[in-house]
Amino acid sequence: MEFNAIYVLVAREFKKFVRERSRLVSALARPLIWLFLVGAGMSRLVSPAGGMSYTQFIFPGILGMTILFSSIFSSISIIWDKEFGFFKEILAAPVSRLSIVIGKGLSGTVVSTIQAAIVLLLFPVLGLKLGLLQIIAVLIIAIAVSFCISTFGILLATFYESYESFSVIMNFIVMPMFFLSGAMYPVKLLPKPLAVATKLNPLTYGVDAFKNVIFPVEEGPMSADFSLATDMTVILFLSFAFVVIAARLFERKK
Amino acid sequence: MPIIKVENLVKRYGNLAAVDGISFEVKEGTIFGFLGPNGAGKTTTINVLCTLISATSGKAFINDHDCLKEPSAVRKSIGIVFQDSTLDKDLTAYENLVFHAYLYGVKKSEIKGRVHDALNFVELYDRRDDLVKKYSGGMKRRLEVARGLIHRPRVLFLDEPTLGLDPQSRANLWGVITEMPKKHNVTIFMTTHYMEEAEVCDKIAIIDNGKIIAEGSPDELKKIIGGDVISLKTRDNKWSQQEIKKLFDIDAENKEGELYLTSNRGDACIPELIRGLGDKVLSVKLQRPTINDVFLKLTGKAIREEDASGMSNIKEEVRAYRRRH
Structure with missing residues (x-):
């Protein structure tokens, strides 16, 4: 593994992230819209369960959404790099495919975790109470989930060559992933086919891990669906699998 | 090495x-x-x-x-x-x-x-x-x-x-x-x-x-082309052709009133030509072959950007191959 290459891939992403203010602003606008426009509206319709408002219930999901969009966006920038040629510079370098995948995965992790941390600052506004340990736990989970989704995004990017596929990915992969993640409704209340699809979605376990930490003692329909240990095991295992598969798919062309 | x-x-x-x-x-x-x-x-x-x-x-x-x-x-x-x-x-x-x-x-x-x-x-x-x-x-x-x-x-x-x-x-x-x-x-x-x-x-x-x-x-x-080409105008082409034959043992071709001869060392050839033919020479031109001439002779085509149709065909085939595999 080439740490110099991993470092510089992350540094490049971070530099661009800081430089493109509009990207940060629009990335942060999305969770705000969902929390305060969708969430607040739905709160009128959905009666609070277990002393929790609907806006509070979707907060872990919104953290997951923030990570989902920014990680996928960061990873499928590989498609842009392919289209504009820059990816060739990376592929022609004396750097293992594994380092490239890890470097790109960590790039997405850094920018996604920063955004998730900013969104997390909203918890007092929503009337949630979190202790320091919970905040640290949320941040650690955010890092793991970001890496998992970023590496999943890299895997996606290996299948596409041009940026026209961007809307395909957004509409047919990212949006369903968001709605089938337990972000907007508890998994245990879903009809069977949807529940199965939800269980196949990596993001589900990320959102569930956030629920486990943010609502630790909650019972009832709005509580977490799996144990925190299950969530973390699935996330780490999937991250590992995505890295290995993506690295293989980046091997030399025929 | x-x-x-x-x-x-x-x-x-x-x-x-x-x-x-x-x-x-x-x-x-x-x-x-x-x-x-x-x-x-x-x-x-x-x-x-x-x-x-x-x-x-x-x-x-x-x-x-x-x-x-x-x-x-x-x-x-x-x-x-x-x-x-x-x-x-x-x-x-x-x-x-x-x-x-x-x-x-x-x-x-x-x-x-x-x-x-x-x-x-x-x-x-x-x-x-x-x-x-x-x-x-x-x-x-x-x-x-x-x-x-x-x-x-x-x-x-x-x-x-x-x-x-x-x-x-x-x-x-x-x-x-x-x-x-x-x-x-x-x-x-x-x-x-x-x-x-x-x-x-x-x-x-x-x-x-x-x-x-x-x-x-x-x-x-460039030697594939057979050397440099010298073209000259003279007052008396027939006489000059005979002189050139005597001097260099080369047959000079007469094309539309100008004499053409090829030589491996065209530059060294010119002074001798002028010495031999004297004031019968009106003008001398030395043409060195270019790589393009070589290319033309070997492949029958000049290198051009315009033959892109051939290129895109091959690129298409490569792409189709990659899709299948």
Whole structure:
């Protein structure tokens, strides 16, 4: 593994992230819209369960959404790099495919975790109470989930060559992933086919891990669906699998 | 010991042999020109040498490393300037070079110095903090050449480096390229369409339909044409023809009132001609064969950008092949 290459891939992403203010602003606008426009509206319709408002219930999901969009966006920038040629510079370098995948995965992790941390600052506004340990736990989970989704995004990017596929990915992969993640409704209340699809979605376990930490003692329909240990095991295992598969798919062309 | 050695290299895409059993060697510190029409197999060969694609059969070595088995060692020995830009346009020139230095594992303490030197070499130091998207085509190409040198490669590959540049940028870049072997102790492997550029190469290989059909220095290749052509006008062509026959044992052809003769050493021939024919000579013209003449004679076609239809066919086939596999 080439740490110099991993470092510089992350540094490049971070530099661009800081430089493109509009990207940060629009990335942060999305969770705000969902929390305060969708969430607040739905709160009128959905009666609070277990002393929790609907806006509070979707907060872990919104953290997951923030990570989902920014990680996928960061990873499928590989498609842009392919289209504009820059990816060739990376592929022609004396750097293992594994380092490239890890470097790109960590790039997405850094920018996604920063955004998730900013969104997390909203918890007092929503009337949630979190202790320091919970905040640290949320941040650690955010890092793991970001890496998992970023590496999943890299895997996606290996299948596409041009940026026209961007809307395909957004509409047919990212949006369903968001709605089938337990972000907007508890998994245990879903009809069977949807529940199965939800269980196949990596993001589900990320959102569930956030629920486990943010609502630790909650019972009832709005509580977490799996144990925190299950969530973390699935996330780490999937991250590992995505890295290995993506690295293989980046091997030399025929 | 040649720095590049290729033996019987074959690259097939299904039934299409993009590279069909080529062999050649490149001496260290020289400029090697790889010439051929579009779709002849130039870029495919470069891609195999740069370890970007695998070969079907054959061998290739760069700096004593096997291109097919030791990609990492080969990659450290080479720099590449691709046909299409591979710069990150959202970063500055400086950042692009620093990125490259890290990617190639250049020691941290050396990065700054090397990047400054490289930028100075291609005269872009003053524009180092501009985003690359603000650069002109010629500046981008120069920046890519500078980037290719950052990790001190032994061989620099240039795939059509001057394609699409205006004449001034071409001349400018060409100046940079010809300086490199001495200044940076690097061997240049380049492909080009432009014949005047090929003339400057130390050695040229002409490739057509995946095969090397001629190889040698520009002067050696021109001998294929049979030497320089001298044309002269005289007061008395018949008498002159007889004199030339006596003097050089060459039959001069009379075409539309002018006499034509070929000679290996046209320049040395002229004084003798004038001495022999005296005041019967009205004018003498010496025409040296160009690489384009050689190319025309060997392949039956001139190198042009317009035969793009042939190229796109082959590219299409390669793409279709990759989709199937």
